[in-house]
Amino acid sequence: MATFDSENAAHLHRELHSHLPSDPALRVKTLESLAIERGLVAPQTVDAWVEAYSEHIGPKRGAQVVARAWLDADFHARLLEDAAEAIKDLGFQGSATGHLKAVANTDRQHNMVVCTLxxxxxxxxxxxxxxxYKSAEYRARAVREPRQVLSEFGVALADDVAVRVWDSTAELRYLVVPQRPAGTQGWSEEALAAIVTRNSMIGTQRDLPLEAS
Amino acid sequence: MDAIHDLGGMQGFGPIPIATGDKDFAALADWEKRMWGLARSGVAQGVTIDWFRHGLERMVPSDYLSFAYFNKWCANYLMLMLDHGSITLEDVKRGHLLAKEAEAAPKSIDDVLASNAQANISFEGACDTPPAFAAGDAVRTLRIPPPGAHTRLPRYARGVEGRILAHHGAHAVPERGAEGKKDYQALYTVAFSAADLWGPEADPRDDVTLDLWEAYLVPA
Structure with missing residues (x-):
């Protein structure tokens, strides 16, 4: 079983640093070969997970959640109250959504999500x-200079807009609900979902153009 | 511990690598996709989320900063499997086991999608102590985190005054989770003004929230 010994972890990392090839593809191949030979996983299972995240599990899910919240006031209220429960309406619950928290942008507040640790x-x-999102640059700078980070993403904020940065330091995970753009009255859930971008749900985009990117 | 992973507020980094770092999953390198698939398959046995995170924190610091994300994960999964005893360092150097075991049963796309739908696990648990704080309370974070090799109180938010935004019930304590133990304690979302965190250079309109366990907080 795992030792849960911090110093052993550091020792093993130093050994791996000294003995592993530098090419990451070779390193992952080594890991996969050893896991398969140990009977821990079948290669087809790895294929299936790759397919799941290539074809099924992606930001289109979040976009549909946002579109539904724009159209359905009751769903919007339930999403903000308990997003982990609300997304079950769509069957989107899964990895890292057990404590999902939705935070809505307003005219006066922009929300942005990071995990610094x-x-x-x-x-x-x-x-x-x-x-x-996983880069040292974003993790270091998002909490300290969010406005400069936003400007690198092309976001210009009006003077009366406050920025709130959510640093995910525990098991809560955050979904930013962007504002519904003007000019979308009468649009279907599908049409609305098509204009909701991944970055807008992380908070590094604020205004959504009416043309899907 | 105050290790290399604790990047919040560190200065000296350049522009966010937006253009080079914006690929969809399907456009990633094959080895990156394989690594994610292996991780989802649970090839590291007996691991808690905080032992996994602490493993990454104990990487060789220069590797932590220079490796691509899934290359870090590869190092960490190998470390976790070595630590667990699933493999040996000789196996890693050889790239193969001397004696192979029976192959695992393959899972289909439907199987893994069903597994994913059940992975929305809760980290809440029972705690006998009533919460010490309520929404609106003024609190201060500790300057030195509670004992334990692993903490989720970042350096940039220590010894700072903030305000409780929400109480979330009792959640698994990361210090204990990294030790393979279970303990639950009140978790709060705490808001800190940017000026209190970063001084007068910060924008007075802005704030930062963190999700913090009760042991990190004292009344302000």
Whole structure:
């Protein structure tokens, strides 16, 4: 069983640092070979997970959640009250959504999400996180200079808009609900979902153009 | 511990790598996708979420900063499997086991989607102590985190005054989870003004929230 010994973990990492090939593809191949030969996983199972995250589990789920919240006031209220429960309406519950929290942008507040200590992310509704979200640059700067970070993403904030940065330091995971753009009256849930971007649900985009990107 | 992973507020980093880091999962390198698939398959046995995180924190610091995300995960999964005794360092160097075991049963796409739908696990648990704080209370974070190799109180938010936004019930304590133990304690979302965290250079309109366990907090 696991030793849960911090110093052993550090010792083993130093050994791996000295003995593993530098090519990450070779390193992952080693890990996969050993896991398969130990009977811990079948290669087809790894294929299935790759397919799941390529085809099924992605930001389209979050976009549908947001679109429904725009259209359905009761769902919107339940989403803000208990997002982990509300997304079960759509069957999107899963990895890292057991304590999902939805936070809505308003005219006066912009929300932005980071995990400074690792890279926590609500995988089951947003899919794999973008690499920039996991970068040292974003993790270091998002909490200290969020406005400069937002400007790098092309976000310009009006003077009366406050920025709240949510640092996911526990098991809560955050979904930003962007504001519904003007000019979308009468749109279907599907049409609305098509304009909701992944970055807008992390909070590194604020205004949604009416043309899907 | 105050290790390399605790990046919040660290200065000296350049622009956010937006253009190079914006690929969808399907566009990632094959080895990255394999690594994620292996992780979802649970190849590291007997691991708690906080032991997994602490494993990453104990990486060689220069590797932590320079490795691509899934390359870090690969190092950590190998470490966790070595620590668990599933494999040996000789196996890693060889790249193969000397004696293979029976193959695991393959899972289909429907199987893994069903597994994912059941992975919305709760980290809440029973705690005999009533919560010490309520929404609106003024609190101060500790300057030195409670004992334990692993903490979720980042350096940038220590010894700072904030305000409780919400109480979330009792959640698994990370210090104990990294030791393979279960203990539950009140968890709160705490808001800190940007000025209190970063001084006069910060924008007075802004704040930062963190989700913090009761042991990190004292009344302000």
């Amino acid at each position: 690792c890279s926590c992310y609500p995988f089951s509704i947003l899919g794999m996180s973008p690499s920039w």
